[in-house]
Amino acid sequence: MHKITRTDNASSVVGLSNVHKSFSPLKVLNGVSFEVNRGEVLVLIGRSGSGKSTALRCIDRFETIDSGEIVVCGHRVSDPKLDLRALRQDVGIVFQSYNLFPHLTIEENITLAPCSVKGIAKAQAKEQARRVLAQVGLEDKLHQYPEQLSGGQQQRAAIARSLAMQPKVMLFDEVTSALDPELTGEVLKVIEALAADGMTMVMVTHEMGFARGIANRVVFMHHGKVHETGSAAILTSPATPELAQFVGTGL
Amino acid sequence: MGGSLNANHLMFLGYGALWTIGLSLIGLLGGGVAGFIVALCRISPNRTVRVLSAGYVQLIQGTPLLVIMFLTYFGLPALGVTVSPLMAAGASLTIFVSAYLGEIWRGCFESVPKPQWEAAEGLALSRSQRMMKVILPQAIRIATPPTVGFMVQIIKNTSLASVVGFVELARSGQIINNSLFEPFLIYTIIAVIYFVLCYPLSRFSHRLEKRGGPARIELEVA
Numbered sequence: 001m002h003k004i005t006r007t008d009n010a011s012s013v014v015g016l017s018n019v020h021k022s023f024s025p026l027k028v029l030n031g032v033s034f035e036v037n038r039g040e041v042l043v044l045i046g047r048s049g050s051g052k053s054t055a056l057r058c059i060d061r062f063e064t065i066d067s068g069e070i071v072v073c074g075h076r077v078s079d080p081k082l083d084l085r086a087l088r089q090d091v092g093i094v095f096q097s098y099n100l101f102p103h104l105t106i107e108e109n110i111t112l113a114p115c116s117v118k119g120i121a122k123a124q125a126k127e128q129a130r131r132v133l134a135q136v137g138l139e140d141k142l143h144q145y146p147e148q149l150s151g152g153q154q155q156r157a158a159i160a161r162s163l164a165m166q167p168k169v170m171l172f173d174e175v176t177s178a179l180d181p182e183l184t185g186e187v188l189k190v191i192e193a194l195a196a197d198g199m200t201m202v203m204v205t206h207e208m209g210f211a212r213g214i215a216n217r218v219v220f221m222h223h224g225k226v227h228e229t230g231s232a233a234i235l236t237s238p239a240t241p242e243l244a245q246f247v248g249t250g251l
Numbered sequence: 252m253g254g255s256l257n258a259n260h261l262m263f264l265g266y267g268a269l270w271t272i273g274l275s276l277i278g279l280l281g282g283g284v285a286g287f288i289v290a291l292c293r294i295s296p297n298r299t300v301r302v303l304s305a306g307y308v309q310l311i312q313g314t315p316l317l318v319i320m321f322l323t324y325f326g327l328p329a330l331g332v333t334v335s336p337l338m339a340a341g342a343s344l345t346i347f348v349s350a351y352l353g354e355i356w357r358g359c360f361e362s363v364p365k366p367q368w369e370a371a372e373g374l375a376l377s378r379s380q381r382m383m384k385v386i387l388p389q390a391i392r393i394a395t396p397p398t399v400g401f402m403v404q405i406i407k408n409t410s411l412a413s414v415v416g417f418v419e420l421a422r423s424g425q426i427i428n429n430s431l432f433e434p435f436l437i438y439t440i441i442a443v444i445y446f447v448l449c450y451p452l453s454r455f456s457h458r459l460e461k462r463g464g465p466a467r468i469e470l471e472v473a
Contacts, residue, residue: 085375085377088372095366095369095370099369099370101389103388103392113374113375116380117380158370
């Protein structure tokens with residue numbers, strides 16, 4: 001498995017420091033801090049309800065935080081005056097439920113944002129759609145509708161749609177949780193290829209084997225806190241009993 | 252006295268039926284435009300706009316159309332604004348329809364799955380782009396059957412315009428009956444004409460609903 005070599009002046013793409021967030025009365029994030037540098041793959045793991053998905057959604061401001069600071073590609077996400085659309089042009093997000101737009105073809109799904117947000121010419125956007133679809137191995141699905149694709153294909157198309165906006169960082173929120181093992185494999189392969197290309201990524205996943213192979217850094221969340229963090233090695237030799245128990249059941 | 256039903260009477264009824272259709276179209280178009288605005292206000296990010304539009308819907312839905320007609324036709328002249336029966340009936344129907352369609356359409360907007368809104372947001376689309384390019388096309392598919400079904404209500408409710416002296420189908424029946432005194436025959440004819448106008452719409456709405464069924468399920472999964 002490939003690993004991105006980090007340079008000493010690697011710049012921070014995503015930074016969370018002491019982030020607190022509660023869905024009252026439930027405290028979901030209780031002082032979470034971590035950093036992702038350019039070209040790094042950070043994998044968030046933890047039990048359901050440990051706050052990992054919330055942490056990920058805060059990065060793209062789908063949740064607002066109570067206190068602390070989040071900086072993403074130079075945008076101060078925690079700032080109420082944040083330019084949301086500028087942030088989201090730099091951040092690509094892929095969800096568990098694909099969320100392709102069912103009334104548009106795959107090509108239209110992909111060209112929609114580049115055309116309407118970035119003002120790219122239609123022809124150029126279509127050219128780009130072909131390119132990103134080829135990247136996820138779906139160049140023949142250009143003119144089909146989402147419902148005509150399998151779950152794994154839909155998820156790969158959703159990844160292509162995000163790529164078309166040329167984000168500086170990609171967020172993956174349990175993108176394979178709705179898929180069977182075979183379809184999971186084809187989606188994970190696409191993500192691996194992205195990592196090999198040097199894409200900065202933050203992902204929430206329950207695929208421990210995959211996490212071991214791809215992660216530059218693993219963050220294990222427990223009760224809204226970063227309970228243990230380190231290289232992918234912590235998955236095989238965890239330091240805390242909680243992580244040991246989690247990977248013991250997770251493998 | 253009065254004679255019997257003849258071709259002239261039927262012509263008169265036909266003319267009335269045309270006005271029923273005309274008034275229905277006024278109600279549908281006027282109420283459709285106003286109702287779309289009401290629906291947008293109901294899901295506005297601005298709380299004041301949401302509360303005000305909700306109040307409007309409650310107020311209109313809690314008022315009989317007949318009373319709205321009285322208010323516009325008899326009430327406005329008392330305030331120095333004269334209105335023709337057509338204007339009064341058209342305005343009343345527009346107000347009435349806007350409250351109902353506004354509420355139906357709000358439900359349709361909201362039944363587009365929330366992840367669709369989020370996916371559109373995640374792609375940096377502006378609020379109006381999300382609305383026009385992602386939500387509206389899906390909402391229209393969901394909204395078509397109930398909207399066509401509601402057109403039946405509009406057609407039937409135009410009969411209330413007869414009380415402000417507007418000569419539509421029901422009123423033209425009354426006028427003929429005043430000279431012929433054949434209420435059972437004449438109102439049966441009126442009922443049949445209303446049925447002929449409404450039934451195809453009901454059927455059409457049901458058919459759309461059946462066809463829309465799978466589409467909606469697929470939307471929820473996607």
